Amino acid sequence: MGMITVLRRLDDDTIAKLLVHPKLIHQVLGEEDDEDEPAQPPGFLARLFGRPQPALPPITLERVTGDEVDLDKAWNAIHFMLTGAADETPHPLGFICSGGKTVGREEVGYGPARAFSSQETQTLAAALSPLTRDEFLARFNAPAMLAAKVYPDALWEPSRAGEQNELYVADNFDTLRNFLQAAALARQGFVIYVS
Numbered sequence: 001m002g003m004i005t006v007l008r009r010l011d012d013d014t015i016a017k018l019l020v021h022p023k024l025i026h027q028v029l030g031e032e033d034d035e036d037e038p039a040q041p042p043g044f045l046a047r048l049f050g051r052p053q054p055a056l057p058p059i060t061l062e063r064v065t066g067d068e069v070d071l072d073k074a075w076n077a078i079h080f081m082l083t084g085a086a087d088e089t090p091h092p093l094g095f096i097c098s099g100g101k102t103v104g105r106e107e108v109g110y111g112p113a114r115a116f117s118s119q120e121t122q123t124l125a126a127a128l129s130p131l132t133r134d135e136f137l138a139r140f141n142a143p144a145m146l147a148a149k150v151y152p153d154a155l156w157e158p159s160r161a162g163e164q165n166e167l168y169v170a171d172n173f174d175t176l177r178n179f180l181q182a183a184a185l186a187r188q189g190f191v192i193y194v195s
Contacts, residue, residue: 002152003110004077004195005096007179009067009188014059015115018191021056022104025113028061028191069179071096074172075194076151080126081139081169086148095124100192109195117189125184128177136173140166 008029010018018024071078074087075096083091088098091151100114116124142161146153155165 001072004070004072005192006068006070006195007176007188007190007192008184009179009186010115011188012118014061015117015189015191017057017059018103018113018115019101022106022112024059025103025106025108025191029108029113029193031108038092044129066179066182069175070195071172071176072168072190073155074169076174077155077169078146078173080145080150081173086145086150090110093124093127095120096192103191107194108193111194113191113193115191118183118187119189121180121189122184122187125177125180128180131177133170133174135172137166140169155168178190 014028038053079094079096080086082096083089084091085091085094088094095116100116100120102111103115104119104158106112120148142156142158142165146156146161150156154160179190
């Protein structure tokens, strides 16, 4: 199986609702609806004072082709090739591993999702736009990726590293760049999470 990174385009209103009501992330990501599960009985204080549980605000999600992409297991290699680091970094293009606003403490795989506004998305799309596929591929360095423990490290071993792995990473980079450009054109932000 392994860890894959997924990005989902959203408008700023939906992102704002997510940041206030993190439980909505499950609905946004199409996970099973909790409404089918029996409601938790109210706690002692809620019974004593009769305070109802706050309802989650409604959200409308219109799915369109390309509004969600996954970078498969290439996400950490893309991050490394953009930033020179395998982990979180303050680098402006370090958004795959850090940045944005954390959507509460709701687990959606390996930790909570992070949200980027439409303005942040436009900035990221503009930063990636001038980087050509060939320039991106020139940053591919399997020995450095292996030394930095870029996930999945088995792909960067001398016996497995090769043009096929370079193209795998480059194809996923193209997917990421196209996703960000489409989101920026639509004036949308996105959430990103590791599943």
